Amino acid sequence: MIQSILPEQWQDRLSIPVVMAPMFLVSGPEMVIAGCKKGVVGTFPALNQRTSEGFEQWLIQITEALTTFEQETGKKAAPFGVNLITHPSNPRMEADLALCIKYKVPLIITALGAMRSVTDQVHQYGGVVFHDAINIRHARKAADANVDGIIAVSAGAGGHAGAINPFALIEEIRGFWTKTLLLGGCINRGHQIHAAQVMGADLAYVGTRFINTLESRAPEGHKTMILESTADDVVHTPAVTGVPSNFMKQSLLNSGYDMKALLDQGHIDFGKKLTPSGSDSSKAWQDVWSAGHGVSGIKNIVSCEQLIEQLVLEYKNSNCR
Template sequence: MSTKLTQLLEIKYPIIQAPMFLVSNTAMVIEAMKCGIAGCIPALNYRTLEELRAAIIELKKAKVAGGSFGFNLIVNKSNIKYKEQLRILCEEGCDFIITSLGSPEETINQAHRVGIKVFCDVVDLKFAQKVEGLGADAVIAVNNQAGGHRGNLSPENLIKELVSNCQIPIISAGGVGRKADIDTMLSYGAAGVSVGSPFIASVEANVTDEYKQACVEYGAEDIVMTERISGTPCTVINTPYVQKIGTKATWLESVLNKHKKLKKWVKMIRFSIGMNATKNAATKVTYKTVWVAGPSIEHTHSILPVKAIVKRLIE
Protein backbone atom coordinates (compact mmCIF):
# COMPACT_ATOMS: atom_id res chain seq x y z
CA MET A 1 0.00 0.00 0.00
CA SER A 2 2.58 2.54 -1.14
CA THR A 3 1.35 6.15 -1.15
CA LYS A 4 2.81 9.60 -0.58
CA LEU A 5 2.09 9.17 3.14
CA THR A 6 3.92 5.85 3.42
CA GLN A 7 6.88 7.46 1.66
CA LEU A 8 6.82 10.56 3.87
CA LEU A 9 6.80 8.61 7.14
CA GLU A 10 8.52 5.42 5.89
CA ILE A 11 5.61 3.25 7.10
CA LYS A 12 4.15 0.10 5.58
CA TYR A 13 0.51 1.17 5.47
CA PRO A 14 -0.98 4.66 4.88
CA ILE A 15 -2.61 4.90 8.30
CA ILE A 16 -2.13 7.27 11.24
CA GLN A 17 -3.55 6.22 14.59
CA ALA A 18 -5.14 9.59 15.32
CA PRO A 19 -4.30 11.61 18.44
CA MET A 20 -7.21 11.42 20.90
CA PHE A 21 -7.46 13.54 24.02
CA LEU A 22 -7.33 11.32 27.15
CA VAL A 23 -7.29 8.13 25.05
CA SER A 24 -3.98 7.96 23.17
CA ASN A 25 -0.88 6.71 25.01
CA THR A 26 2.56 5.26 24.35
CA ALA A 27 1.36 1.64 24.61
CA MET A 28 -1.11 2.22 21.77
CA VAL A 29 1.47 3.95 19.59
CA ILE A 30 4.12 1.29 20.20
CA GLU A 31 1.69 -1.41 19.05
CA ALA A 32 0.74 0.73 16.07
CA MET A 33 4.38 1.05 15.02
CA LYS A 34 4.87 -2.71 15.34
CA CYS A 35 2.00 -3.10 12.85
CA GLY A 36 3.63 -0.83 10.29
CA ILE A 37 1.53 2.32 10.77
CA ALA A 38 2.05 5.69 12.46
CA GLY A 39 0.75 6.68 15.88
CA CYS A 40 0.15 10.12 17.36
CA ILE A 41 -0.55 11.42 20.89
CA PRO A 42 -1.87 14.85 21.96
CA ALA A 43 0.89 16.67 23.84
CA LEU A 44 -1.84 17.82 26.22
CA ASN A 45 -2.30 14.24 27.41
CA TYR A 46 0.77 14.92 29.57
CA ARG A 47 0.42 17.20 32.56
CA THR A 48 4.10 18.19 32.70
CA LEU A 49 6.89 18.76 30.22
CA GLU A 50 8.97 16.04 31.85
CA GLU A 51 6.16 13.53 31.32
CA LEU A 52 6.06 14.56 27.66
CA ARG A 53 9.84 14.21 27.37
CA ALA A 54 9.71 10.75 28.97
CA ALA A 55 7.04 9.65 26.47
CA ILE A 56 9.17 10.79 23.53
CA ILE A 57 12.20 8.91 24.86
CA GLU A 58 10.10 5.77 25.38
CA LEU A 59 8.76 5.92 21.83
CA LYS A 60 12.20 6.51 20.31
CA LYS A 61 13.51 3.39 22.06
CA ALA A 62 10.52 1.34 20.90
CA LYS A 63 10.47 2.51 17.29
CA VAL A 64 10.75 -0.20 14.68
CA ALA A 65 11.28 -0.14 10.92
CA GLY A 66 8.05 0.48 9.10
CA GLY A 67 6.51 2.42 11.99
CA SER A 68 6.44 6.10 12.90
CA PHE A 69 5.34 8.32 15.79
CA GLY A 70 4.34 11.91 16.36
CA PHE A 71 2.51 14.34 18.62
CA ASN A 72 -0.44 16.68 18.22
CA LEU A 73 -0.07 20.33 19.25
CA ILE A 74 -2.85 22.82 19.90
CA VAL A 75 -1.18 25.92 18.48
CA ASN A 76 -3.47 28.74 19.58
CA LYS A 77 -3.42 30.97 22.67
CA SER A 78 -5.73 28.67 24.63
CA ASN A 79 -2.81 26.27 25.05
CA ILE A 80 -0.45 28.11 27.37
CA LYS A 81 1.94 25.14 27.25
CA TYR A 82 2.29 25.24 23.45
CA LYS A 83 5.69 26.93 23.08
CA GLU A 84 7.35 24.78 25.73
CA GLN A 85 5.79 21.61 24.31
CA LEU A 86 7.14 22.52 20.88
CA ARG A 87 10.57 23.12 22.39
CA ILE A 88 10.60 19.67 24.00
CA LEU A 89 9.48 17.99 20.77
CA CYS A 90 12.23 19.71 18.81
CA GLU A 91 14.88 18.94 21.44
CA GLU A 92 14.06 15.24 21.71
CA GLY A 93 12.83 14.65 18.17
CA CYS A 94 9.89 12.79 16.66
CA ASP A 95 8.82 11.89 13.13
CA PHE A 96 5.97 14.34 12.74
CA ILE A 97 3.76 16.90 14.45
CA ILE A 98 0.05 17.43 13.75
CA THR A 99 -1.11 20.99 14.44
CA SER A 100 -4.67 21.99 15.37
CA LEU A 101 -6.67 25.15 16.11
CA GLY A 102 -4.32 27.94 15.13
CA SER A 103 -1.54 29.11 12.86
CA PRO A 104 1.14 26.42 12.37
CA GLU A 105 3.78 28.86 11.10
CA GLU A 106 6.02 28.80 14.17
CA THR A 107 5.71 25.03 14.50
CA ILE A 108 6.59 24.48 10.85
CA ASN A 109 9.64 26.74 11.03
CA GLN A 110 11.06 25.21 14.22
CA ALA A 111 10.19 21.60 13.39
CA HIS A 112 11.71 21.74 9.92
CA ARG A 113 15.01 22.97 11.36
CA VAL A 114 15.40 19.64 13.17
CA GLY A 115 13.91 17.42 10.47
CA ILE A 116 10.41 16.95 11.90
CA LYS A 117 7.54 16.89 9.40
CA VAL A 118 4.40 18.92 10.09
CA PHE A 119 0.85 17.99 9.12
CA CYS A 120 -1.98 20.48 9.73
CA ASP A 121 -5.64 19.89 10.53
CA VAL A 122 -7.91 21.68 8.03
CA VAL A 123 -11.63 21.58 7.27
CA ASP A 124 -11.71 23.46 3.97
CA LEU A 125 -9.67 24.58 0.96
CA LYS A 126 -8.96 28.07 2.32
CA PHE A 127 -7.00 26.79 5.30
CA ALA A 128 -5.40 23.97 3.31
CA GLN A 129 -3.90 26.45 0.87
CA LYS A 130 -2.84 28.72 3.72
CA VAL A 131 -0.85 26.01 5.53
CA GLU A 132 0.58 24.77 2.25
CA GLY A 133 1.88 28.28 1.69
CA LEU A 134 3.49 28.18 5.13
CA GLY A 135 5.38 25.01 4.22
CA ALA A 136 3.28 22.20 5.72
CA ASP A 137 4.29 18.72 4.58
CA ALA A 138 0.69 17.47 4.36
CA VAL A 139 -2.81 18.34 5.53
CA ILE A 140 -5.19 16.33 7.68
CA ALA A 141 -8.56 16.82 5.97
CA VAL A 142 -11.12 16.62 8.79
CA ASN A 143 -14.48 15.71 7.24
CA ASN A 144 -18.04 15.46 8.57
CA GLN A 145 -17.60 11.83 9.58
CA ALA A 146 -14.81 12.56 12.06
CA GLY A 147 -15.16 12.14 15.81
CA GLY A 148 -14.84 15.09 18.19
CA HIS A 149 -14.63 18.49 16.46
CA ARG A 150 -15.43 17.57 12.89
CA GLY A 151 -15.62 19.44 9.59
CA ASN A 152 -18.69 20.21 7.49
CA LEU A 153 -17.84 18.58 4.15
CA SER A 154 -18.24 14.94 3.18
CA PRO A 155 -15.07 12.87 2.75
CA GLU A 156 -15.52 12.73 -1.02
CA ASN A 157 -16.14 16.45 -1.50
CA LEU A 158 -13.36 17.55 0.85
CA ILE A 159 -10.71 15.17 -0.44
CA LYS A 160 -11.41 15.84 -4.11
CA GLU A 161 -11.44 19.60 -3.63
CA LEU A 162 -8.14 19.59 -1.77
CA VAL A 163 -6.45 17.15 -4.14
CA SER A 164 -7.46 19.31 -7.11
CA ASN A 165 -6.09 22.52 -5.60
CA CYS A 166 -3.15 21.52 -3.38
CA GLN A 167 0.26 20.07 -4.20
CA ILE A 168 0.97 18.46 -0.82
CA PRO A 169 -0.49 15.09 0.29
CA ILE A 170 -4.04 14.96 1.64
CA ILE A 171 -4.67 12.68 4.63
CA SER A 172 -8.35 12.01 5.25
CA ALA A 173 -9.69 12.08 8.82
CA GLY A 174 -13.12 10.63 9.59
CA GLY A 175 -15.34 7.78 8.50
CA VAL A 176 -12.82 4.93 8.51
CA GLY A 177 -13.52 1.74 10.48
CA ARG A 178 -12.47 -1.01 8.06
CA LYS A 179 -10.32 -1.61 4.99
CA ALA A 180 -13.16 -0.87 2.56
CA ASP A 181 -13.33 2.65 3.98
CA ILE A 182 -9.60 3.16 3.45
CA ASP A 183 -9.91 1.96 -0.14
CA THR A 184 -12.71 4.48 -0.68
CA MET A 185 -10.69 7.39 0.71
CA LEU A 186 -7.68 6.46 -1.41
CA SER A 187 -9.92 6.23 -4.48
CA TYR A 188 -10.89 9.89 -3.92
CA GLY A 189 -7.20 10.82 -4.05
CA ALA A 190 -6.18 10.75 -0.38
CA ALA A 191 -2.59 9.74 0.37
CA GLY A 192 -3.68 8.05 3.60
CA VAL A 193 -6.09 8.15 6.50
CA SER A 194 -6.14 9.23 10.14
CA VAL A 195 -8.17 6.79 12.26
CA GLY A 196 -9.26 7.51 15.84
CA SER A 197 -12.57 6.19 17.18
CA PRO A 198 -11.98 2.47 16.34
CA PHE A 199 -8.95 2.55 18.67
CA ILE A 200 -10.94 3.75 21.70
CA ALA A 201 -12.09 0.17 22.30
CA SER A 202 -8.53 -1.15 22.33
CA VAL A 203 -7.00 -3.18 25.14
CA GLU A 204 -4.14 -0.68 25.38
CA ALA A 205 -6.32 2.44 25.78
CA ASN A 206 -6.34 3.93 29.29
CA VAL A 207 -10.05 4.79 29.36
CA THR A 208 -12.66 2.90 31.38
CA ASP A 209 -14.11 -0.41 30.24
CA GLU A 210 -17.51 1.33 30.24
CA TYR A 211 -16.29 3.81 27.60
CA LYS A 212 -14.80 1.01 25.52
CA GLN A 213 -17.94 -1.10 25.81
CA ALA A 214 -20.07 1.86 24.73
CA CYS A 215 -18.08 1.96 21.48
CA VAL A 216 -18.99 -1.71 21.02
CA GLU A 217 -22.69 -1.42 21.86
CA TYR A 218 -23.51 1.85 20.13
CA GLY A 219 -23.25 2.53 16.38
CA ALA A 220 -23.16 5.30 13.79
CA GLU A 221 -26.81 6.20 14.34
CA ASP A 222 -26.07 6.86 18.03
CA ILE A 223 -23.57 9.67 17.36
CA VAL A 224 -24.91 13.20 17.94
CA MET A 225 -23.51 16.71 17.90
CA THR A 226 -23.41 18.59 21.18
CA GLU A 227 -22.54 22.15 22.15
CA ARG A 228 -22.37 21.26 25.84
CA ILE A 229 -18.69 20.27 25.96
CA SER A 230 -16.43 22.92 24.48
CA GLY A 231 -18.97 25.41 23.18
CA THR A 232 -18.07 24.24 19.68
CA PRO A 233 -20.13 21.41 18.16
CA CYS A 234 -18.57 18.06 19.05
CA THR A 235 -19.64 14.47 18.35
CA VAL A 236 -20.51 12.22 21.30
CA ILE A 237 -22.34 8.97 21.93
CA ASN A 238 -26.02 9.65 22.60
CA THR A 239 -26.15 8.10 26.06
CA PRO A 240 -29.15 8.58 28.39
CA TYR A 241 -27.15 11.24 30.24
CA VAL A 242 -26.49 13.19 27.02
CA GLN A 243 -30.20 12.96 26.22
CA LYS A 244 -31.00 14.26 29.70
CA ILE A 245 -28.79 17.36 29.57
CA GLY A 246 -29.51 18.08 25.90
CA THR A 247 -27.11 18.97 23.10
CA LYS A 248 -27.77 22.69 22.73
CA ALA A 249 -26.28 25.56 24.69
CA THR A 250 -28.46 26.84 27.50
CA TRP A 251 -30.47 30.03 26.91
CA LEU A 252 -28.12 31.90 29.26
CA GLU A 253 -25.03 30.72 27.38
CA SER A 254 -26.66 31.69 24.08
CA VAL A 255 -27.35 35.20 25.36
CA LEU A 256 -23.88 35.64 26.87
CA ASN A 257 -22.17 34.29 23.74
CA LYS A 258 -23.56 37.29 21.86
CA HIS A 259 -22.07 39.75 24.36
CA LYS A 260 -18.85 41.18 22.90
CA LYS A 261 -17.04 41.55 26.22
CA LEU A 262 -18.30 38.41 27.94
CA LYS A 263 -18.38 35.76 25.21
CA LYS A 264 -14.65 34.99 25.51
CA TRP A 265 -15.00 34.20 29.21
CA VAL A 266 -18.22 32.23 28.68
CA LYS A 267 -16.47 30.02 26.14
CA MET A 268 -13.51 29.49 28.47
CA ILE A 269 -15.80 28.48 31.33
CA ARG A 270 -17.86 26.18 29.10
CA PHE A 271 -14.67 24.58 27.74
CA SER A 272 -13.30 24.00 31.25
CA ILE A 273 -16.54 22.46 32.52
CA GLY A 274 -16.95 20.33 29.40
CA MET A 275 -13.39 19.03 29.41
CA ASN A 276 -13.65 18.12 33.08
CA ALA A 277 -16.87 16.21 32.42
CA THR A 278 -15.28 14.41 29.48
CA LYS A 279 -12.21 13.49 31.52
CA ASN A 280 -14.30 12.10 34.38
CA ALA A 281 -16.44 10.04 32.00
CA ALA A 282 -13.36 8.61 30.28
CA THR A 283 -11.38 7.76 33.40
CA LYS A 284 -13.89 7.12 36.20
CA VAL A 285 -17.08 5.17 36.69
CA THR A 286 -19.81 7.82 36.62
CA TYR A 287 -23.40 8.21 35.47
CA LYS A 288 -22.38 11.45 33.73
CA THR A 289 -21.38 9.66 30.55
CA VAL A 290 -20.13 12.17 27.99
CA TRP A 291 -18.13 9.93 25.66
CA VAL A 292 -16.56 11.46 22.55
CA ALA A 293 -16.59 9.22 19.46
CA GLY A 294 -17.31 9.25 15.74
CA PRO A 295 -19.63 7.18 13.53
CA SER A 296 -16.81 4.78 12.58
CA ILE A 297 -17.52 2.90 15.85
CA GLU A 298 -20.17 1.20 13.70
CA HIS A 299 -17.55 -1.45 12.87
CA THR A 300 -16.38 -1.96 16.48
CA HIS A 301 -17.86 -5.21 17.75
CA SER A 302 -15.53 -6.10 20.61
CA ILE A 303 -12.65 -4.76 22.69
CA LEU A 304 -9.49 -5.84 20.88
CA PRO A 305 -5.71 -5.30 20.98
CA VAL A 306 -4.41 -2.55 18.71
CA LYS A 307 -2.84 -5.15 16.42
CA ALA A 308 -6.24 -6.78 15.81
CA ILE A 309 -7.82 -3.40 14.99
CA VAL A 310 -5.02 -2.61 12.54
CA LYS A 311 -5.52 -6.04 10.97
CA ARG A 312 -9.18 -5.15 10.34
CA LEU A 313 -8.04 -1.97 8.62
CA ILE A 314 -5.49 -3.56 6.29
CA GLU A 315 -6.96 -6.96 5.43
Protein backbone atom coordinates in the same frame (compact mmCIF):
# COMPACT_ATOMS: atom_id res chain seq x y z
CA MET B 1 -1.76 -0.71 -6.13
CA ILE B 2 -2.34 3.02 -5.57
CA GLN B 3 0.85 5.05 -5.09
CA SER B 4 0.62 7.44 -2.17
CA ILE B 5 2.34 10.79 -1.85
CA LEU B 6 4.25 10.35 1.40
CA PRO B 7 7.00 12.30 3.14
CA GLU B 8 10.40 11.07 1.96
CA GLN B 9 11.35 10.08 5.52
CA TRP B 10 8.43 7.61 5.63
CA GLN B 11 9.33 5.51 2.61
CA ASP B 12 9.21 1.73 3.29
CA ARG B 13 8.15 2.23 6.90
CA LEU B 14 4.39 1.66 6.68
CA SER B 15 2.62 -1.69 6.36
CA ILE B 16 -0.61 0.09 5.49
CA PRO B 17 -1.40 3.76 4.67
CA VAL B 18 -2.81 4.63 8.08
CA VAL B 19 -2.17 7.30 10.68
CA MET B 20 -3.67 6.55 14.08
CA ALA B 21 -5.47 9.77 15.02
CA PRO B 22 -4.51 11.35 18.36
CA MET B 23 -7.44 11.06 20.77
CA PHE B 24 -7.75 13.03 23.96
CA LEU B 25 -7.55 10.88 27.13
CA VAL B 26 -7.48 7.76 24.91
CA SER B 27 -4.12 7.67 23.09
CA GLY B 28 -1.00 6.88 25.11
CA PRO B 29 2.46 5.32 24.76
CA GLU B 30 1.10 1.77 24.78
CA MET B 31 -1.11 2.34 21.74
CA VAL B 32 1.50 4.42 19.90
CA ILE B 33 4.25 1.84 20.38
CA ALA B 34 1.98 -1.06 19.40
CA GLY B 35 0.87 0.75 16.23
CA CYS B 36 4.36 1.80 15.15
CA LYS B 37 5.71 -1.72 15.59
CA LYS B 38 3.03 -2.97 13.19
CA GLY B 39 3.68 -0.30 10.56
CA VAL B 40 0.98 2.24 11.44
CA VAL B 41 1.84 5.82 12.39
CA GLY B 42 0.96 6.10 16.09
CA THR B 43 0.14 9.51 17.56
CA PHE B 44 -1.07 11.06 20.81
CA PRO B 45 -2.03 14.54 22.07
CA ALA B 46 0.63 16.26 24.17
CA LEU B 47 -2.16 17.30 26.54
CA ASN B 48 -2.90 13.67 27.42
CA GLN B 49 -0.12 14.16 29.91
CA ARG B 50 -1.19 16.74 32.46
CA THR B 51 2.24 18.41 32.63
CA SER B 52 5.11 19.04 30.23
CA GLU B 53 7.33 16.99 32.54
CA GLY B 54 5.03 14.00 32.14
CA PHE B 55 4.87 14.61 28.40
CA GLU B 56 8.67 14.40 28.23
CA GLN B 57 8.63 11.04 30.00
CA TRP B 58 6.22 9.70 27.36
CA LEU B 59 8.52 10.91 24.59
CA ILE B 60 11.43 9.10 26.23
CA GLN B 61 9.37 5.92 26.69
CA ILE B 62 8.21 5.83 23.06
CA THR B 63 11.59 6.72 21.59
CA GLU B 64 13.43 4.09 23.62
CA ALA B 65 10.83 1.37 22.91
CA LEU B 66 10.94 1.92 19.14
CA THR B 67 14.74 2.13 19.09
CA THR B 68 14.96 -1.18 20.97
CA PHE B 69 12.42 -2.76 18.59
CA GLU B 70 14.47 -1.77 15.55
CA GLN B 71 17.73 -2.97 17.09
CA GLU B 72 16.28 -6.34 18.10
CA THR B 73 14.30 -7.08 14.92
CA GLY B 74 16.24 -5.28 12.21
CA LYS B 75 12.89 -3.83 11.06
CA LYS B 76 11.95 -0.17 10.74
CA ALA B 77 9.13 1.00 12.95
CA ALA B 78 6.59 3.45 11.56
CA PRO B 79 7.13 7.07 12.64
CA PHE B 80 5.26 8.38 15.67
CA GLY B 81 3.65 11.76 16.12
CA VAL B 82 2.41 14.30 18.65
CA ASN B 83 -0.69 16.46 18.39
CA LEU B 84 -0.11 20.05 19.49
CA ILE B 85 -3.03 22.40 20.08
CA THR B 86 -1.73 25.64 18.60
CA HIS B 87 -4.66 27.74 19.82
CA PRO B 88 -3.52 30.85 21.80
CA SER B 89 -5.37 29.61 24.90
CA ASN B 90 -3.10 26.56 25.26
CA PRO B 91 -0.58 27.62 27.94
CA ARG B 92 1.73 24.67 27.24
CA MET B 93 2.19 25.05 23.50
CA GLU B 94 5.69 26.58 23.56
CA ALA B 95 7.04 24.25 26.24
CA ASP B 96 5.65 21.15 24.53
CA LEU B 97 6.95 22.25 21.14
CA ALA B 98 10.41 22.70 22.65
CA LEU B 99 10.31 19.10 23.89
CA CYS B 100 9.22 17.85 20.47
CA ILE B 101 12.23 19.62 18.99
CA LYS B 102 14.53 18.22 21.70
CA TYR B 103 13.47 14.63 20.95
CA LYS B 104 13.05 15.22 17.20
CA VAL B 105 9.50 13.90 17.08
CA PRO B 106 9.03 12.65 13.48
CA LEU B 107 5.47 14.01 13.05
CA ILE B 108 3.74 17.03 14.54
CA ILE B 109 -0.02 17.32 14.03
CA THR B 110 -1.20 20.88 14.62
CA ALA B 111 -4.80 21.77 15.34
CA LEU B 112 -6.83 24.95 15.89
CA GLY B 113 -4.26 27.17 14.23
CA ALA B 114 -1.76 26.60 11.41
CA MET B 115 1.47 28.43 12.27
CA ARG B 116 4.39 28.95 9.89
CA SER B 117 6.72 29.42 12.87
CA VAL B 118 5.90 25.93 14.15
CA THR B 119 6.37 24.37 10.72
CA ASP B 120 9.75 26.06 10.28
CA GLN B 121 11.05 24.83 13.64
CA VAL B 122 9.96 21.25 12.95
CA HIS B 123 11.50 21.31 9.48
CA GLN B 124 14.82 22.43 10.94
CA TYR B 125 15.34 19.04 12.62
CA GLY B 126 13.85 17.05 9.73
CA GLY B 127 10.35 16.52 11.11
CA VAL B 128 7.03 16.57 9.28
CA VAL B 129 3.96 18.72 10.02
CA PHE B 130 0.35 17.78 9.26
CA HIS B 131 -2.60 20.03 10.03
CA ASP B 132 -6.28 19.30 10.74
CA ALA B 133 -8.70 21.01 8.35
CA ILE B 134 -12.48 20.73 8.42
CA ASN B 135 -13.05 23.02 5.43
CA ILE B 136 -11.32 24.63 2.47
CA ARG B 137 -10.53 27.83 4.40
CA HIS B 138 -8.60 25.91 7.05
CA ALA B 139 -6.86 23.89 4.35
CA ARG B 140 -5.63 27.00 2.56
CA LYS B 141 -4.32 28.44 5.83
CA ALA B 142 -2.42 25.19 6.40
CA ALA B 143 -0.93 25.41 2.92
CA ASP B 144 0.17 28.99 3.62
CA ALA B 145 1.89 27.70 6.78
CA ASN B 146 3.96 25.34 4.57
CA VAL B 147 2.76 22.14 6.23
CA ASP B 148 3.69 18.78 4.70
CA GLY B 149 0.24 17.26 4.89
CA ILE B 150 -3.38 18.32 5.28
CA ILE B 151 -5.81 16.14 7.23
CA ALA B 152 -9.31 16.41 5.76
CA VAL B 153 -11.49 15.85 8.82
CA SER B 154 -14.86 15.17 7.25
CA ALA B 155 -18.40 14.77 8.52
CA GLY B 156 -18.77 11.84 10.89
CA ALA B 157 -15.23 11.86 12.26
CA GLY B 158 -14.72 11.65 16.00
CA GLY B 159 -13.56 14.55 18.14
CA HIS B 160 -13.19 17.98 16.51
CA ALA B 161 -14.96 17.04 13.29
CA GLY B 162 -16.22 18.93 10.30
CA ALA B 163 -19.62 18.81 8.66
CA ILE B 164 -18.61 18.44 5.00
CA ASN B 165 -19.09 15.25 3.00
CA PRO B 166 -15.71 13.53 2.43
CA PHE B 167 -16.16 13.45 -1.37
CA ALA B 168 -16.62 17.22 -1.48
CA LEU B 169 -13.88 17.97 1.04
CA ILE B 170 -11.26 15.84 -0.74
CA GLU B 171 -12.25 17.29 -4.13
CA GLU B 172 -11.96 20.88 -2.90
CA ILE B 173 -8.58 20.40 -1.23
CA ARG B 174 -7.12 18.42 -4.13
CA GLY B 175 -8.01 21.37 -6.35
CA PHE B 176 -4.94 23.20 -5.06
CA TRP B 177 -3.00 20.74 -2.85
CA THR B 178 -0.39 18.41 -4.37
CA LYS B 179 1.36 17.16 -1.23
CA THR B 180 0.25 14.52 1.29
CA LEU B 181 -3.50 14.43 1.96
CA LEU B 182 -5.20 12.41 4.68
CA LEU B 183 -8.90 11.62 5.10
CA GLY B 184 -10.58 11.13 8.45
CA GLY B 185 -14.15 10.05 9.14
CA CYS B 186 -15.78 6.61 9.66
CA ILE B 187 -12.80 4.51 8.50
CA ASN B 188 -12.83 1.15 10.28
CA ARG B 189 -11.93 -1.42 7.64
CA GLY B 190 -9.18 -2.12 5.14
CA HIS B 191 -11.42 -1.65 2.10
CA GLN B 192 -12.41 1.77 3.46
CA ILE B 193 -8.72 2.73 3.59
CA HIS B 194 -8.46 1.70 -0.05
CA ALA B 195 -11.59 3.73 -0.84
CA ALA B 196 -10.03 6.82 0.75
CA GLN B 197 -7.08 6.46 -1.62
CA VAL B 198 -9.34 6.00 -4.63
CA MET B 199 -11.05 9.27 -3.66
CA GLY B 200 -7.71 11.10 -3.72
CA ALA B 201 -6.28 10.74 -0.21
CA ASP B 202 -2.83 9.32 0.43
CA LEU B 203 -3.41 8.15 3.97
CA ALA B 204 -6.39 7.20 6.12
CA TYR B 205 -6.74 8.95 9.48
CA VAL B 206 -8.27 6.36 11.81
CA GLY B 207 -9.40 7.26 15.32
CA THR B 208 -12.63 5.81 16.70
CA ARG B 209 -11.77 2.23 15.73
CA PHE B 210 -8.63 2.36 17.88
CA ILE B 211 -10.63 3.37 20.98
CA ASN B 212 -11.79 -0.24 21.20
CA THR B 213 -8.34 -1.78 21.51
CA LEU B 214 -6.69 -3.29 24.55
CA GLU B 215 -3.97 -0.62 24.52
CA SER B 216 -6.48 2.25 24.50
CA ARG B 217 -6.70 4.33 27.68
CA ALA B 218 -10.45 4.77 27.30
CA PRO B 219 -12.45 3.48 30.30
CA GLU B 220 -14.39 0.28 29.83
CA GLY B 221 -17.65 2.22 29.86
CA HIS B 222 -16.49 4.21 26.83
CA LYS B 223 -15.61 1.04 24.93
CA THR B 224 -18.87 -0.65 25.87
CA MET B 225 -20.89 2.38 24.78
CA ILE B 226 -19.19 2.24 21.37
CA LEU B 227 -20.19 -1.43 20.99
CA GLU B 228 -23.78 -0.51 21.77
CA SER B 229 -24.01 2.64 19.62
CA THR B 230 -24.97 3.49 16.05
CA ALA B 231 -24.34 6.65 14.04
CA ASP B 232 -27.64 8.03 15.36
CA ASP B 233 -26.16 8.01 18.86
CA VAL B 234 -23.47 10.57 17.94
CA VAL B 235 -24.11 14.29 18.49
CA HIS B 236 -22.20 17.08 16.70
CA THR B 237 -21.99 20.07 19.04
CA PRO B 238 -19.69 22.98 19.96
CA ALA B 239 -21.09 23.23 23.49
CA VAL B 240 -18.61 20.89 25.18
CA THR B 241 -15.20 22.15 24.05
CA GLY B 242 -16.05 25.33 22.16
CA VAL B 243 -15.25 23.63 18.84
CA PRO B 244 -17.86 21.59 16.88
CA SER B 245 -17.15 18.00 17.89
CA ASN B 246 -18.77 14.57 17.85
CA PHE B 247 -19.73 12.97 21.14
CA MET B 248 -21.84 9.98 22.13
CA LYS B 249 -25.31 11.12 23.12
CA GLN B 250 -25.62 8.82 26.12
CA SER B 251 -22.41 10.12 27.69
CA LEU B 252 -23.73 13.68 27.32
CA LEU B 253 -26.97 12.68 29.04
CA ASN B 254 -25.09 10.86 31.79
CA SER B 255 -23.03 13.99 32.41
CA GLY B 256 -26.12 16.16 32.79
CA TYR B 257 -25.97 18.14 29.55
CA ASP B 258 -29.18 19.79 28.39
CA MET B 259 -29.75 18.25 24.98
CA LYS B 260 -31.70 21.32 23.83
CA ALA B 261 -28.73 23.56 24.58
CA LEU B 262 -26.08 21.52 22.82
CA LEU B 263 -26.13 23.70 19.73
CA ASP B 264 -25.12 26.76 21.76
CA GLN B 265 -21.63 27.95 20.86
CA GLY B 266 -19.05 27.10 23.51
CA HIS B 267 -15.94 29.08 24.43
CA ILE B 268 -12.46 27.83 23.55
CA ASP B 269 -10.09 28.07 26.53
CA PHE B 270 -7.57 25.28 26.87
CA GLY B 271 -6.01 26.92 29.92
CA LYS B 272 -9.30 26.57 31.76
CA LYS B 273 -10.00 23.10 30.40
CA LEU B 274 -6.68 21.84 31.81
CA THR B 275 -7.67 22.49 35.41
CA PRO B 276 -7.28 19.55 37.82
CA SER B 277 -9.73 16.68 37.76
CA GLY B 278 -12.71 17.26 40.00
CA SER B 279 -13.52 20.82 38.93
CA ASP B 280 -16.57 21.50 36.79
CA SER B 281 -14.50 22.30 33.71
CA SER B 282 -12.84 18.89 33.72
CA LYS B 283 -16.21 17.33 32.90
CA ALA B 284 -15.78 18.26 29.23
CA TRP B 285 -12.73 16.02 29.01
CA GLN B 286 -13.35 13.17 31.45
CA ASP B 287 -17.07 12.47 31.64
CA VAL B 288 -18.08 13.05 28.01
CA TRP B 289 -16.89 10.46 25.49
CA SER B 290 -16.06 11.27 21.91
CA ALA B 291 -16.58 8.99 18.92
CA GLY B 292 -17.41 9.29 15.24
CA HIS B 293 -20.14 7.76 13.10
CA GLY B 294 -17.82 4.80 12.66
CA VAL B 295 -19.19 3.36 15.91
CA SER B 296 -21.68 1.57 13.66
CA GLY B 297 -18.99 -0.82 12.42
CA ILE B 298 -17.26 -1.62 15.72
CA LYS B 299 -18.32 -4.93 17.24
CA ASN B 300 -15.38 -6.02 19.40
CA ILE B 301 -12.37 -5.05 21.50
CA VAL B 302 -9.05 -6.41 20.23
CA SER B 303 -5.36 -5.69 20.53
CA CYS B 304 -3.74 -3.12 18.22
CA GLU B 305 -1.75 -5.97 16.68
CA GLN B 306 -4.89 -7.95 15.84
CA LEU B 307 -6.70 -4.88 14.50
CA ILE B 308 -3.82 -3.80 12.26
CA GLU B 309 -3.32 -7.32 10.90
CA GLN B 310 -7.03 -7.41 10.02
CA LEU B 311 -6.80 -3.99 8.33
CA VAL B 312 -3.76 -5.07 6.31
CA LEU B 313 -5.50 -8.25 5.12
CA GLU B 314 -8.69 -6.39 4.17
CA TYR B 315 -6.69 -3.67 2.44
CA LYS B 316 -4.70 -6.16 0.36
CA ASN B 317 -7.84 -8.08 -0.58
CA SER B 318 -9.62 -4.87 -1.65
CA ASN B 319 -6.68 -3.98 -3.92
CA CYS B 320 -6.93 -7.38 -5.62
CA ARG B 321 -10.55 -7.00 -6.70
